[in-house]
Amino acid sequence: MVRKVMEAATAVAEGVKLCKPAVIPLYPITPQTHIVERISEFVNDGDLDCELIHVESEHSAISAAVGSSSSGVRTYTATASQGLALMHEILFVASGMRLPIVMNVANRALSAPINIWNDHSDSVAARDTGWIQLYVESAQEAIDTTIQAFKIAEHNKVMLPIMVCLDGFTLTHVYEPVDIPQQGNVNRFLQKYKPSIKLDTKKPVTMGPIGYPDSFIHFKNQQKEAMLNALQIIKKINSEFNSKFHRKYGDGLIEMYNMKDAEYAVLCAGTICGTARVVIDNLRKTKNMKIGLIKLKSYRPFPVDSLINACKSLKGLAVIDKSFSFGFEGAFFTDVKSTLFNEKNKPLVHSFVGGLGGKDINTKDFEEIFNKIIKTKKPICEWLLKE
Amino acid sequence: MNKTKMIIGKKHKKCKPHKINPGAVVTEPGSSIINKTGSWRSLRPEWDKKKCTQCMSCWMYCPDCSIPVLNNKRIETDFEFCKGCGICAKECIFSSIVMIKEKK
Numbered sequence: 001m002v003r004k005v006m007e008a009a010t011a012v013a014e015g016v017k018l019c020k021p022a023v024i025p026l027y028p029i030t031p032q033t034h035i036v037e038r039i040s041e042f043v044n045d046g047d048l049d050c051e052l053i054h055v056e057s058e059h060s061a062i063s064a065a066v067g068s069s070s071s072g073v074r075t076y077t078a079t080a081s082q083g084l085a086l087m088h089e090i091l092f093v094a095s096g097m098r099l100p101i102v103m104n105v106a107n108r109a110l111s112a113p114i115n116i117w118n119d120h121s122d123s124v125a126a127r128d129t130g131w132i133q134l135y136v137e138s139a140q141e142a143i144d145t146t147i148q149a150f151k152i153a154e155h156n157k158v159m160l161p162i163m164v165c166l167d168g169f170t171l172t173h174v175y176e177p178v179d180i181p182q183q184g185n186v187n188r189f190l191q192k193y194k195p196s197i198k199l200d201t202k203k204p205v206t207m208g209p210i211g212y213p214d215s216f217i218h219f220k221n222q223q224k225e226a227m228l229n230a231l232q233i234i235k236k237i238n239s240e241f242n243s244k245f246h247r248k249y250g251d252g253l254i255e256m257y258n259m260k261d262a263e264y265a266v267l268c269a270g271t272i273c274g275t276a277r278v279v280i281d282n283l284r285k286t287k288n289m290k291i292g293l294i295k296l297k298s299y300r301p302f303p304v305d306s307l308i309n310a311c312k313s314l315k316g317l318a319v320i321d322k323s324f325s326f327g328f329e330g331a332f333f334t335d336v337k338s339t340l341f342n343e344k345n346k347p348l349v350h351s352f353v354g355g356l357g358g359k360d361i362n363t364k365d366f367e368e369i370f371n372k373i374i375k376t377k378k379p380i381c382e383w384l385l386k387e
Numbered sequence: 388m389n390k391t392k393m394i395i396g397k398k399h400k401k402c403k404p405h406k407i408n409p410g411a412v413v414t415e416p417g418s419s420i421i422n423k424t425g426s427w428r429s430l431r432p433e434w435d436k437k438k439c440t441q442c443m444s445c446w447m448y449c450p451d452c453s454i455p456v457l458n459n460k461r462i463e464t465d466f467e468f469c470k471g472c473g474i475c476a477k478e479c480i481f482s483s484i485v486m487i488k489e490k491k
């Protein structure tokens with residue numbers, strides 16, 4: 001165990017190095033750039049033996065990743081914002097072909113207007129591409145989750161690509177103390193990737209064929225099953241990781257903070273969970289409020305059972321979205337409500353949309369949110385627009 | 388990977404029934420031979436053997452591998468797969484291939 005102060009982007013790169021991918025197609029984009037820059041340095045210095053492919057766009061980056069993963073080797077890439085949007089078409093190909101590619105997304109807003117700062121609209125817009133999506137809060141969680149991601153994606157009951165999403169700038173560029181796991185321990189945790197099927201001249205197969213109407217739906221059904229399997233596998237790998245490295249993140253799907261006696265809670269993802277923790281500690285101490293946090297870590301697959309359990313004795317729940325589905329509401333909000341719809345004991349669910357394009361959601365915002373949801377008898381739907 | 392035992396492809400007469408492999412991987416090689424694509428053709432490349440110099444341009448450019456080669460020489464186009472795209476005619480600088488209307 002080596003404890004160092006470093007940027008989360010560097011921590012992610014260290015994590016990738018420990019997992020030894022064979023191929024990394026890369027295309028830099030703010031705020032992901034530091035990740036691939038650091039990885040390039042590792043390869044240049046001979047610390048990572050891996051084929052870097054410098055491509056001309058993100059569409060090519062993910063296409064090259066599909067090719068490399070089809071040939072049966074561990075494959076990694078990273079992107080953000082417009083880059084992820086440009087990949088959109090091939091994201092479906094990667095999941096449909098059941099290729100366990102691992103990709104970090106440094107979450108950033110989408111144009112227009114042009115904006116390089118953090119929100120979740122890029123990855124939330126890619127929600128239905130068939131990729132697993134995990135959101136992280138800290139540099140430590142970013143490296144740990146990236147390491148776990150390879151094991152989850154490559155599990156033979158899953159075989160799906162996975163995005164590990166970390167907030168652009170507010171996490172990627174922030175320096176924090178990080179425990180870098182030792183190579184030997186990672187080797188024992190993450191075995192060599194042995195694909196059950198790959199492109200091989202000695203045993204030829206066809207990949208990416210046409211699926212006629214009588215078969216297409218069956219492949220999609222298998223993808224659905226794999227996603228459901230992932231719920232269990234993510235949990236299992238989270239506790240396996242804990243037994244080897246003594247760190248865990250809730251049950252792997254959601255993390256609960258001060259939820260034991262909580263009557264009111266916020267649900268959110270990413271770095272703002274840290275702000276929420278501070279506010280919860282303060283308000284519990286000074287005002288004796290029974291409040292807590294549900295951190296959404298796995299957005300796809302959506303942790304239905306964990307969430308229902310977490311909400312059982314709540315009176316009110318504020319869902320905070322850093323993205324918006326125009327013409328309706330925040331995506332997390334929709335999913336949380338639909339999860340609780342048929343439950344007998346459920347809290348009043350409120351929606352707060354904020355943080356778009358890097359606008360801060362600060363301690364004051366959280367204090368107001370808690371005060372509002374404790375007072376109200378009616379559901380609140382609000383955008384956090386104040387300075 | 389969890390393989391489903393279900394058999395699909397029965398409806399397609401020319402297709403052998405096969406297992407649903409995750410990711411739609413087809414494990415029997417050469418399965419594209421069953422799927423003849425020549426019926427789509429509206430134009431037909433007519434090859435004039437006498438003008439042909441055996442330069443092999445057409446063979447190289449045909450996107451469907453529809454120009455078979457025997458003893459280092461191209462032979463008659465494989466019309467079971469030729470889609471009539473006309474690339475071979477365009478690439479043959481000896482005007483040995485012309486595209487004519489396909490008669491049904």
Ligand code: SF4
Pocket residue numbers: 434438439440441442443444445446461478479480481482483484
């Ligand atoms: S390109 Fe023309 S000349 Fe060359 S082999 Fe083909 S038909 Fe013959």
Ligand code: SF4
Pocket residue numbers: 432448449450451452453454464468469470471472473474475476
């Ligand atoms: S017409 Fe097109 S498909 Fe047919 S032989 Fe010529 S190049 Fe090939």
